């Protein structure tokens with residue numbers, strides 16, 4: 450079984466629910482970046498041991514949260530030795546607007562993975578974009594580079610869309626399949 454870690458920040462609990470669904474699909478361990486932008490005790494060691502690292506952040510002002518960016522900047526210590534080289538990486542982001550510049554956040558998560566010389570796993574699930582599609586169809590938000598999910602600005606985490614969680618679980622399963630295929 451591959452060792453997969455979901456490292457994420459969530460300010461208000463929405464991205465946390467997506468992180469949980471991705472982790473369920475990937476059979477992964479969750480590593481939450483706290484409100485001060487720090488990992489729990491032993492977090493860096495957990496990441497060092499991972500075969501695959503999945504980044505998650507809400508989209509705030511068209512990018513990652515400052516707490517996620519603090520984690521990313523702290524990972525420069527690992528970058529110096531290229532300690533995450535050749536690990537698998539993937540990413541997800543949640544935001545309030547259907548578009549909301551989520552792709553800018555995804556671009557940053559990809560760039561971070563590339564700085565660490567990682568191998569990026571794409572979404573791998575076609576978007577539901579036909580007339581028959583509903584908000585609960587698979588990959589309705591339509592990410593290709595990673596998982597994009599959306600929750601209305603007045604929706605609590607409990608009110609998020611089932612289709613986004615189904616998609617998140619399937620995305621996690623895909624990452625686990627790719628990780629296992631590497632032996």
Ligand SMILES: Cc1cc2nc3c(=O)[nH]c(=O)nc-3n(C[C@H](O)[C@H](O)[C@H](O)COP(=O)(O)O)c2cc1C
Nearest residue numbers: 459460461462463464507509510511544545546549
């Ligand atoms: C400071 C701030 C900036 C935000 N910027 C964006 C944005 O650029 N695009 C967007 O669609 N939603 C934006 N939102 C909405 C959040 O992405 C949305 O509420 C999300 O569900 C928050 O996730 P969280 O509960 O995991 O923190 C912003 C929210 C906050 C608090």
